Amino acid sequence: MKTNPFYTRIILFIVVYIVVLVMPWWLSVVLLALFTIYFPVYIEVLFFGFIFDTLYASKFAFPYVGLLSSLVFLVVVLLVRTRIRT
16 A cells, blocks of 8 residues: 555654654754655755754844754755756
8 A cells, every 4th residue: 555645744744843852953953854855845844944943042143043054955955956857
């Protein structure tokens, strides 16, 4: 029986959400990087970047480092993926 990719993404979203909340930040970043590379467009990484900012950001620093870095990583992966396929 073939699984629906929509359900797979929902289950992985829940798993990554739990990992982001419970595990150390570096393990969450590695997992998010792997999923961003594996899935064609893993737009959920932006949500988790916001969650990182909410959990770990300092009020004196630039508050959107996690969101900005996840956006940059997502754009780089998308650009590299389109260059490799053409």
